Amino acid sequence: MLIEIRKAHFINKGAELMLRAIVDQLTRRLPDASLAMIPPGGYDSYPYRARLGLYQKLEYAGSLLPSKFRRRYGLVTDAEIDVVLDASGFSYSDQRGEKSSLKLARHIKRWKRQRKTVILMPQAFGPFTNPKIRRAMRTVIDHADAIYARERLSYDYLTGIAGECDNIRMAPDFTSLLPGALPEDFDRQANRFCLIPNYHMISSTSADSDTYIDFLATCARHLHERNARPFILVHEGEKDPWLAKQIADRSGVNIDIIQNNHALEVKGIIGASNGVISSRFHGLVSALSQAIPSLATGWSHKYEMLFEDYGFPEGVLSLDTAASEIKNSIDALLNHMQDDGFRSRLSVAAETQKTASIRMWDEIETLVNRP
Numbered sequence: 001m002l003i004e005i006r007k008a009h010f011i012n013k014g015a016e017l018m019l020r021a022i023v024d025q026l027t028r029r030l031p032d033a034s035l036a037m038i039p040p041g042g043y044d045s046y047p048y049r050a051r052l053g054l055y056q057k058l059e060y061a062g063s064l065l066p067s068k069f070r071r072r073y074g075l076v077t078d079a080e081i082d083v084v085l086d087a088s089g090f091s092y093s094d095q096r097g098e099k100s101s102l103k104l105a106r107h108i109k110r111w112k113r114q115r116k117t118v119i120l121m122p123q124a125f126g127p128f129t130n131p132k133i134r135r136a137m138r139t140v141i142d143h144a145d146a147i148y149a150r151e152r153l154s155y156d157y158l159t160g161i162a163g164e165c166d167n168i169r170m171a172p173d174f175t176s177l178l179p180g181a182l183p184e185d186f187d188r189q190a191n192r193f194c195l196i197p198n199y200h201m202i203s204s205t206s207a208d209s210d211t212y213i214d215f216l217a218t219c220a221r222h223l224h225e226r227n228a229r230p231f232i233l234v235h236e237g238e239k240d241p242w243l244a245k246q247i248a249d250r251s252g253v254n255i256d257i258i259q260n261n262h263a264l265e266v267k268g269i270i271g272a273s274n275g276v277i278s279s280r281f282h283g284l285v286s287a288l289s290q291a292i293p294s295l296a297t298g299w300s301h302k303y304e305m306l307f308e309d310y311g312f313p314e315g316v317l318s319l320d321t322a323a324s325e326i327k328n329s330i331d332a333l334l335n336h337m338q339d340d341g342f343r344s345r346l347s348v349a350a351e352t353q354k355t356a357s358i359r360m361w362d363e364i365e366t367l368v369n370r371p
Contacts, residue, residue, distance in 0.1 A: 001033040001368065004057055004081045007088040009040035010048045012236045014282025016263035017175040018087045022121070023052050024178060029365050036076050057081070083117045083368050089281075090124040092140075095300060098132050105136035108143045117368050122148040122171045122360065124302040126157025137161055141168065145367050148360060151305030171360035172309060172353040175282060176289035180267030183260065188272055191231035191256055193223050194287075196270075197247060198279035199239035200299050201319070212279075213246050215297065215319050215326070219277050220251035222327045226334060233269060234259040235280040275337050277330075281306065289353060291346040293336040295329060310349045 003026060008019035019037070026033060036055035039045050049056065055076045058065075070076060091100040111118050120140070125147075128134045141147065141162045148171040149155035158168050201212045223230040232244045232255060244257045260266050267286040270276060276287040276294040281302055287294040288310045296303045296316045307315045317329055336342040 001030065001082050002055070002076060002080055003030075003033050003035050003083040003085060003368070005035060005037045005054070006084055006086045007091065008037060010045050010263075011040060011238065012282075013263040013266045014175070014235065014280060014285075015087070015089060016048075017178060017267065017282055017286070018089065018121070020052070020263060021175045021178040022085060022087060023054075025174075025361050029361065030368070033368075034076075036081065079114065081111075081116060084111055084119070085364075086118070086120045086123075088120075088123050090300065090302060092123075092125050092133070092137060093300075094127050094130050094133060098130065098136075101133045101136040101140070105139040108140055112143045117370070118144050119364060119367060120144055120147040122150040122173055122357075123154075124150050124300060124305075125154040126160075126301075128157055128161060134161055141165060146363065150302065151309060153301050153305050169360075169363070172356050173282070173285045173306075174357040174360065175267075175285055176350065176354050177357050178264070178267070180269075180271045180286065180290070181262075181264040182268035182272050183262075183265045186258075186269055186272065190229060191258065191269075192229040192274045193231070194270055194273040194276045194278070194283075195220060195223075195230055195232045195247070196235050196276065196278035196280045196283040197232065197240055197243045198235070198299075199243050201279050201297065202243075209246075211319055213243070213250055215321075216247045216277070216279075217250040217252075218323050218326050219330060220247060220255055221253055222330050224251070224253040224255070226330070228275070228334060231256040231258055233266065233283070235266060235278075235283050237261065275333055288346060289350045291343050291350055293333050293342065293346070295333055309353065311345060 005019060005022050008015050010016045023035060026035060034055060036057045038057045038059055055074050057076050108118055128137055138161050144167055146167050146169060147158060148169050149158055150173055155170050195216055197216055202209045220230050232248060234240045234244055241259060248255045248257055270283060270286040270292065271290040273292055276292050278284045278294060279297050284294055284296050284306060294315060296307060297319055298316065304316050307313050
């Protein structure tokens with residue numbers, strides 16, 4: 001069996017966590033299966049793919065190369081793929097434009113003619129008001145073996161197109177099953193409260209850069225005044241480092257910026273923190289799934305839905321929040337950090353999410369093993 005992991009990559013640590021979580025489960029459950037991915041454009045991922053034992057899928061002209069040659073160099077073609085697992089995270093929505101949805105609709109019709117099993121892994125979907133995107137997603141729903149909405153609102157957006165369907169299901173983010181690894185050189189005494197910025201808060205919302213930078217600079221300054229020992233953790237290696245420096249400079253306090261290129265170590269650093277304020281979705285999943293009290297500001301419904309699943313909807317803040325209210329929310333979170341009952345409730349919610357993810361993987365294992 002040859003399984004393609006689609007849309008995962010190593011640039012964004014959330015996407016890498018999804019990739020590693022999929023590889024971890026598949027190698028446990030289907031040890032005889034081979035795994036492949038298309039390398040992300042503009043990024044040399046070969047050393048990372050090699051460590052995970054992933055074949056490279058050729059998008060174009062792969063069939064012109066002899067099979068023996070391809071296998072010698074770890075290359076596979078689309079025709080050789082038996083199962084497609086789409087791990088997009090958040091690609092199919094009005095917010096993301098038409099391209100991804102239209103492309104998936106074209107591909108999935110070909111994949112089903114080739115008798116492939118196609119599963120969309122837990123991710124955020126919708127809204128779908130664009131007629132072209134709605135038609136494309138109806139095609140996807142009609143052909144997919146399973147589509148996992150990551151939360152209730154995404155599920156409603158999908159069933160709003162096609163009604164209740166057996167193949168539209170719900171399952172939470174599955175990276176909660178993957179343990180982190182704390183790097184040996186991480187200073188837990190100096191770095192206790194984790195701030196995780198996200199450039200999408202500028203590029204994907206109506207907020208300007210000053211508004212967002214001021215928001216997190218206010219958080220950093222107040223945490224410093226409360227002796228919470230804040231630090232900034234870079235969760236993506238492209239534009240987030242620039243953003244982290246702007247926040248640190250504007251805060252006016254001495255604050256470390258940590259950039260780690262290993263997703264599991266990023267998750268380990270989050271798990272070693274006392275608290276988290278994040279605009280990165282998977283930074284929040286890494287925190288909440290390890291019962292770390294957190295606050296969020298986000299750019300899509302997936303943030304509100306995540307905090308609803310963990311029983312803490314008031315943890316999502318707006319960029320329009322006044323500085324005094326931001327400080328009040330931080331003070332409340334600092335109190336939660338000392339509250340064993342609050343941490344216990346987070347732990348119970350985390351275990352519920354992990355149980356649901358295990359159930360999802362049981363379903364996927366059944367689907368890909370069908371005769």
